[in-house]
Amino acid sequence: MAVMEATLPRRLITTPVAGPTIALVLASLFFALNSPQFLTGSNFSLIIQQVMVVGTLAIGQTLIILTAGIDLACGAIMAFGGIVMTKLAVDSGLPPLLAVAAGLAVCAGFGLVNGLLVMKISLPPFIVTLGMLNVVFALTHIYSNEQTITDLPPLLTFLGQTFQIGQTNVTYGSLLTILLFLLFAYLLGSTAWGRHVYALGNSPEVARLTGIRTRRLTVGVYTLAGLVYGIAALLLVSRTGVGDPQAGQTDNLDSITAVVLGGTSLFGGRGLVIGTLVGALIVGVFRNGLQLMGVPSIYQTLITGVLVILAVAVDQLSRRRNR
Numbered sequence: 001m002a003v004m005e006a007t008l009p010r011r012l013i014t015t016p017v018a019g020p021t022i023a024l025v026l027a028s029l030f031f032a033l034n035s036p037q038f039l040t041g042s043n044f045s046l047i048i049q050q051v052m053v054v055g056t057l058a059i060g061q062t063l064i065i066l067t068a069g070i071d072l073a074c075g076a077i078m079a080f081g082g083i084v085m086t087k088l089a090v091d092s093g094l095p096p097l098l099a100v101a102a103g104l105a106v107c108a109g110f111g112l113v114n115g116l117l118v119m120k121i122s123l124p125p126f127i128v129t130l131g132m133l134n135v136v137f138a139l140t141h142i143y144s145n146e147q148t149i150t151d152l153p154p155l156l157t158f159l160g161q162t163f164q165i166g167q168t169n170v171t172y173g174s175l176l177t178i179l180l181f182l183l184f185a186y187l188l189g190s191t192a193w194g195r196h197v198y199a200l201g202n203s204p205e206v207a208r209l210t211g212i213r214t215r216r217l218t219v220g221v222y223t224l225a226g227l228v229y230g231i232a233a234l235l236l237v238s239r240t241g242v243g244d245p246q247a248g249q250t251d252n253l254d255s256i257t258a259v260v261l262g263g264t265s266l267f268g269g270r271g272l273v274i275g276t277l278v279g280a281l282i283v284g285v286f287r288n289g290l291q292l293m294g295v296p297s298i299y300q301t302l303i304t305g306v307l308v309i310l311a312v313a314v315d316q317l318s319r320r321r322n323r
Contacts, residue, residue, distance in 0.1 A: 111226020
């Protein structure tokens, strides 16, 4: 019993989420000391609202990175999904539920195409998703005619509405994002499918030899990630109240930033989706805190870049130590 009690703190400290969590707490303490507005409930609610779209995108990005892949097209796919939902509902008069379903299906379809190109033709994920980024970006502007879609039906903006917890207004979208993180934390941590995803990221050949259908699993992961991007599109539309063809242009990089800061290895096979939530919150806390302190936005970008480099460096050093 004493040995177990002694090793428990060590296990907690050595988990991939430990470092990011400590960084999040320290950053929060720093900004709390420098801005009296930081610790208010309304400000915390604002932080969650600001990270819910990128955080949801980052769930799909986490799935792909765990397989040792990467997705540069996630933000563009999300933007196209949002345009499909809003344009079908407003311009074509399609019932909102069907419009949302169509947007989700389109996003999942792009994920399916990415997965098939990666596995069937053995193209590198970086190249596939870089090409898909340009394809989907162009399709978004062609389909939308460069026009922002407004006057959306209430169902498309429902997740942007709020309910009260104490004196704090919380959006339904924020609640959905947290539930998605909990769902995927369970799927990756407590199901055979999740164990197969980790095995695939650690060594595709070993995973194949143990009986895992690696090709089907990879295609399934990319397709599921695309579906998650569709949910992010609905969250984005709900938060902004419009279908914007210019949306999501840097969200692919922001999603990768959240995944890396959350302790997931870019080399695959190691990381936790809850760590991605922590990573998204780190980005949100830094941007919010620096804004409250009056720091220009360009320095927020600078600090975010430094954090990403540090996180990747720590991951690389950890891999060398484990060898």
